[in-house]
Amino acid sequence: MEPLLAVLGSVLALFGLLGLFAGAHEWLVGAHLLGGAALLAYSAARRFRRVREVVGGQSGRTGANVVVQTLLLCGIAGMLAFLSVRNPVNWDWTESRVHTLSPATLDLLERIPETGIEILAFYARGSERDARSVLDLYTDRSGLVRTRFHDPNERPALAQRYEIASSQGVILVCGGACETAAGTVRVTEPAENELTKAIRSVIADKRKLYALAGHGEAGLSDDQAMGLAVAKTWLEDENYEVAELILGDGPGVPDDADAVLVAGPNRSLLPRELASLDRYLRGGGSLAVLADPLSTSGLEGPLREWGVELGDDLIVEEQQTLFAGPQLAVQPIVSSYGSHPATEKLARQVTLFHLARSVSVAEDADGESAELALTGPSSWAESDTESFVRESLVGRDPETDRLGPLALAVARTLPAGESGAGGRLVVVGDSDFARNRYVAQGSNADLFLNIVSWLVGQEEFATIERKLPRASSAQIGSEAFGLFRFLSLFVLPELVLLAAALAWWRRRA
Amino acid sequence: MRHVPAIAAREIRSAFSTPVAYVLISAYLFIAGFLFFGSFGFFLIQLQQIQAYGLHHLLERMNLNDIVIAQSFGTFATLMAFLVPLLCMRAFAEERATGSIELLLTSPLTSWEIVIGKYLAILALIALIVALTALFPALLFAYGDPELWQTLANLLTLFAYSAGIAALCCFVSALTRSQIVAAVVGLIASVLLLVLDFAAESTSSEVVQQVLRYVGTSGHFEPGLRGQVRLEDLTYFGVMALVFLSLCRAAVESLRWR
Incomplete structure (x- = not known):
């Protein structure tokens, strides 16, 4: 009778515990646990005399010894488990180290x-x-x-x-x-x-970025195709405070500016505005200029003084298309990047530009310079931009048009001057890559955000490369696949069963 | 412990002298092959579609290890939760039913030697099954380029998991004379441990969640399937083996003095 009660009690207690973990009704769990405990207690009480005899005898002492040893081993095992959880040691056996933090x-x-x-x-x-x-x-x-x-x-x-x-x-x-x-x-x-x-x-200090306005630049709150609203949202997600800047007659770039962005102006800046930017940059400020082709912003002169040449051209690239074969395009696709904190994590990534001009570091520029993004060898800098504007015609003139790879973006650290540390400057020959229509394409957003990170001195915050497992594939014909499937599903189990028959026969004999 | 190899060898011979182990291995291979080739076939269809539609950028996401091998090994682990109790059911229950356990207990062998010897024999069987399972990914290496180390992590995980539940099932087998009871209880326990992770999510207490998640087996073999070998998981399976083998030894020892 007692063993039956003990088994019934154990079953009730077990399902009570399961119900507890599974979130069953309290009364159901309580009834199971109480019922189980009562049956176990009753069974133990009925068997108390026998238990006392066993514990008090020789076998009881041996049993107690075994129980102590078992508990000791379980305790050691528990301690090992606790230590392994508290001191995690992991080995990443994937080739791309997808389980290892950068x-x-x-x-x-x-x-x-x-x-x-x-x-x-x-x-x-x-x-x-x-x-x-x-x-x-x-x-x-x-x-x-x-x-x-x-x-x-x-x-x-x-x-x-x-x-x-x-x-x-x-x-x-x-x-x-x-x-x-x-x-x-x-x-x-x-x-x-x-x-x-x-x-x-959530842990970094907020940085302030001003975007110049008043000269046809891309608007920060413009959510149309050519605005910067998407980029602004992403900047805010990255803990930036973004504001418009109208230089005009004002006192110049505000003191709290960590960087200034000039995104695609299509009207000339006033001389005093250029002077403000010059003062700001030479005083250790950070400036990003996204200068589209086929337009004049008046920044060409100051940029030359800052060591950057804006090409008066339009980049044309020969691209392979799926059905039409090679085609000429004015939307360069970039997959080659210079060695620079803003682009070092973009290897194997693609960025897309739309109507871009070449940018280069002036030969006499001092300070540190780097080319950020380079077009492919099948591209050239079309110097006859008028034909393109008039008739959408392009064609490489070997005498005047430079052949790729061509720099689309450069970064410079100006030498320290009398007024303090040298500023940081990034010039990109296109502003469209950061506009709403294009910024989500390829790795444009990463390029834009990395440029801003470098400008404000948070280059360690530049994009972390997305780790993907190494791509792998298999090339197997349908016949070979069918053969191996047959071998695996039928021949292999069949061989094992034949061995079973032999074993049975040998045992019988 | 010098008698352990002799006991293990005797157990292995005994396992292969009856058709039960063969039939179990054969059934496992059939089901595992069916699942593996289903998964591999699906991968090849995906590959064909990508190439047919010119979606070459998706080729970067195609990965034999994640899509075929890890998926298959996840299912193999579930198969093992059913197979291992059947392999272990006779370890002690048969000896108790036939009375041959008396001979073992009255021999100069210690309980530890008996338990470890029998456990090693089951581990040898499991190693054989894992080695046969390795034939499936070996085919992928012949016709493709999966990652070697991640595949080895999968095999190691499958073996460690099976070794852990084998110790549990040995303990269950030592508690009963009936092989069927041993198999059924071992199977229920293995499956319960497998689904304990899900039960963890339904509790509101964070401590209970952590304990259940640790005790459940699935959270300990999934990282290995992804190629992440964690000391915590290897320790877990080792601890599982140690705890249940010591309980098994206590159960065997109790037969001496009861």
């Missing part, structure tokens, strides 16, 4: 303030595996990163509090504890480059 991320984790970072991940149950594996890399490396996972379907009130509307996974990163959705940075793709970007957004 040095930039590790450096960032070192600089997390003591208040820490909290990361809330909202994923439907069972779909959070990828996010968990990436976030574990962060929590393993820094005790200041805390993560919590929630299923928005099971915690709708919490999801509403953090404004989680999508059923897709969303990760919120906040400096300190996440109380509300305000002040959090959202990440929709659980990848290192996105998460690190979000973390640095």
Whole structure:
């Protein structure tokens, strides 16, 4: 009778515990646990005399010895498990090191303030595996990163509090504890480059970027195709404060400017505005000039003084198309980048430009210079821009048109002058790549954001390369595939079964 | 421990003298092959479609390890949760049912030697199954270029996982005379450990979640399938083996003094 009661009690207790973990009704869980405990206790009480005899005898002492040894071993095992969790050691056996954080991320984790970072991940149950594996890399490396996972379907009130509307996974990163959705940075793709970007957004100081206005530049709040509204949003996501700057008769570039952007002016700047920019740059400021071809902004002269030549040309590139073969295009596709903090993570990435001019470092320029983006060898700088404007005709003249590769963007650090440290200057022969229509294409956004990061002195915050597993493939004919499938599905199991028959026969004999 | 190799060799001979192990391995290979070639076939269809539509940029995302090998090995691990209890069911239950355990217990062998010897024999069987499983990715190496180390991580993970649940099933086998009971209880326990991760998500207590997630097996073999070998996971399977083998030894020892 007692063994039956003990088994019944164990079953009730087991299902009570399962119900507890599965979130079953409290009364059901309670009834199971109480019923199980009562049956076990009753069974033990009925067997008490026998238990006392066993414990008190020789076999009891031997048994106690075994129990102690077993408990000791289990204790050691538990300690090993605890130590392995507390001191994570991982080996990444993938060729692309997709499970290894980049040095930039590790450096960032070192600089997390003591208040820490909290990361809330909202994923439907069972779909959070990828996010968990990436976030574990962060929590393993820094005790200041805390993560919590929630299923928005099971915690709708919490999801509403953090404004989680999508059923897709969303990760919120906040400096300190996440109380509300305000002040959090959202990440929709659980990848290192996105998460690190979000973390640095919440811990880095805000930087101020002014965008020059008043000369037909791309508008910061213009959400039409040729505006900069998308780029502005991304800059704000990266912890920048972005404002318009009208130099006009004002006192010049404000003191709180970390960088000034001149994006595609199509009217000339006034001499005093050029003088303000010159003062600002030579005084250690940072300036980005995105100068389109076929227009004059008056910046050509100052740029020459700053060591950059703007080509009076239009870049034409021969491109291969799927059905029409080689075609001439005025939308250069760049996949070659110079060695510079702004572009070193863009290897193998593609950036797209639209109506661009060449840019080069002046021969007599001192200070440090680097070409950022280079066109392919099948491109040239079309100097006859009038024919293009008039009749959309282009054709390379070997005498006047320079053959590619041609620089589309250059970066310069001006030498330190009397008025202080030398400024940082980036000149790009196109502004369209940063405008709403094009900025989301290829890696244009990364190029633009990296340029701004370098200008404000946060080059370590430049884009972290997205790690993908090495691509691999297999070439196998349908006959070979069918043969191997047949061998695997039928011949291999068949051979094992034949061996089974032989074993049976041998045993029978 | 000098008797351990002799016990292990005896157990291996005994396993291969009856058709049960052969039939189990054969069934496993059939199902595993079916799943693997299904996954490989799907990969090849995707590849053909990408090439037919000229979507060459998608070729960068095609990865044999993630799409074919890791997916298949995830399913193989689930298969192992069913296969290993069947391989282990006879370890002690059969000896108890036939009474031959008396001979072992009255011999000069220690309980540890008996338990480890039998466990090593099961590990040898599991190693054989994992080696046969390696034939599937080997085919990919013959016709493609998957990553070697990630594939080795998959094999190591499958072996470590199977070794962990083998210890659990040995313990279950030592508790009963019935092989069927041993197989069914071992299977239920293996599957419960496999799905414990899901149960963890439904609790609100963070501590309980962490404990359940650690105790569950799936969270410990998934990183290995992705090519991430973690000391925590290897320790987990080692600890699992140590705990259940020591419990198994206690169960065997209890037969001496009961």
